[in-house]
Amino acid sequence: MKKVFLLLLLSATASVSFAQSISLGIKGSVNLASLNNKYSYTTLRSSMGSITSFAIGAFADLRLGNWSVQPGAYFAGKGGKESQFISATDIVGGYSAKLNPFYVQVPVPVLYHIPVVAGEIFLGAGPYAAFAVSGKITGSSTYAQEGDPGFESQTTNIDRNLKFGNTEGDDLKSRDYGATFLAGFKLTNGILLSANYDLGISDIAVNGSGVKRHNHVLGFSVGIVF
Template sequence: MKKLLLSLTLVAGLSIAALAQEPVKFGVKAGVAFPSMSISTSGISVGFDSRTSFYVGGTADFAISNVISIQPGLTFISKGTKFNGDDFDFEDVSTGSNSATLNFSYIEIPVNLLANFKVGAGKVFFGGGPYYAFAVDAYGKSGGIKEDVDFDEDGFKRGDFGVNFLGGFQFYKGLNVHAGYGLGISSVIDDQEEIDVKFKNKVFTVGLGFTF
């Protein structure tokens, strides 16, 4: 966590320095997300199925040079995963359904370092950086039964941080198409005293954006 905060502080400082050199460009973005989760313990990791969700947000782009820019943002994104099986127990309630979903709604703050290259009618961009996300809502659903997650009692954490990777193409008129991948570093469940268990977010995204 200390290393992440140090990185964010450094990036923020560079952004302020860049602001003095170039005007900031603001943007909006939205698209489809395909989140999933993985659980690991004792060196063994198991991934669960992805589900379909969405994201929407805004960005601010600070140019450091003709090639390099720093792009912090603010995103609302739905993460989680899909489980398949004969039964699914959520808070000891068995629904008998053969599938279930776990759904988290996050406010996410990514800070990306991007490389930009002019190509034809626009530019190609790619890069990545850290993110921090805060869960504003969460629930599990199976067989038409929905149960809200109680963060104080159910062992889930609101905070999540990790790294994300981003790439796409922006036209000179401002429209862009992009894709990204977010990989959670922290576990979204509280530390277990008896066994080391990690439950982490993963999400693939694809969407459209516009820079003003």
């Protein structure tokens, strides 16, 4: 992860050296976030869904001709909904929960700008790195002993802060990295309308949990360049 942050920092520093112009901007977005889960348990069935969150932050646009590098820093919501059902020889049940972690995210996309009437179209891609700072998990779980009529099913409500780390009892790893893809339109007055897709590459599931998790986020943004 340190290598990823170093690469992002070097990319941004090199871009400043060659930039013909530098602009600053702010941007906010509505995020449709989901988790891509892969389980190793053959007795477990699962389904996933998306949640609505948000992102807000600032960026610099380092321009060189029709190209630019746009490093930024954002407070970004990710996560998703997940439901699990397990049927084994001794237990049956499952749980349904919504995970809503928030990250400080640093993307460094490279953009190509196409001049059009009233502004320009831009599109591009690049790496991002993110560090979890807060989050909640809400839902419920119900389990019962299979084949034992005297054992009543027990339901437990879930409503607590997410635990970040990589040891037993933690919910998610604190670090995430991947690729961001974006496209949009900038008006001549500096207003931006854009869409982005963040594809998580790192496995944010805790080691030994029997699952691999990756963040996927589709965002729709409004911003302004000064």
